[in-house]
Amino acid sequence: MTGAVYSGACVVHPVTRVKICGLTCVVDALQAAGAGADAIGMVFADSPRCVGVIDARAIVQAMPPFVTCVGVFMDQGTADIESIVAATGIQMAQLHGDETPDECSRISVPVIKRHRVLVEDTRVTLDARMAAYTSACNVSAQMLDPGGGSGVIFDWSLAAGMAGPIVLAGGLTSVNVGDAIRIARPCAVDVSSGVEVSPGRKDHEKVSLFIRHAKGCS
Secondary structure, X not given: OOXXXXXXXXXXXXOOEEEEOOOOOHHHHHHXXXXXXXXXXXXXOOXXXXXXXXXXXXXXXXXXOOOEEEXXXXXXXXXXXXXXXXXXXXXXXXXXXXXXHHHHHOOOOOEEEEEEOOOOOOHHHHXXXXXXXXXXXXXXXXXXXXXOOOOOOOOHXXXXXXXXXXXXXXXXXXXXXXXXXXXXXXXXXXXXXXXXXXXXXXXXXXXHHHHHHHOXXX
């Protein structure tokens, strides 16, 4: 990631990408894409944000070009994931469980591997946990997240300078995402609960504000 460019009240992070996660309907997904989201996420794991295959396929088909559709899974097995990939047309799989590097490599679409950041974690422990996944052939990025949808943040400086594409998640809002990006310098940021009206339904104003701040202009 290149350095930030400061211009008055606007702080531009040229390559920071934004993923809006936990989408369950076409209306919210289209709004997120229209507001500038680079990716949208749909949860297929056990969650109040879980979406069905039919609704997910409708969301994927409604997305404009260059918006990546990501499916979120948790210890669901390769066969189940591949079935959903085929049925919906999602372009990436985000794996939130204890999936091994080998299991990641069996997925036919690029993978984002999520690592839970624990209170006791240090840069050393995180680097060690993530190291094995750097050689998995289709792990395109690794996500640091204290707890899916919990709204908990962590010490963003732990991610600063990490090699490889890093996605930052956990407790992000329009208020703090600019600071998170300046400190951690991630490839992308991911938000779900921070832009919701209720689990699975988005506050369109919060979504737009989050994307605007993440992309640099307050």
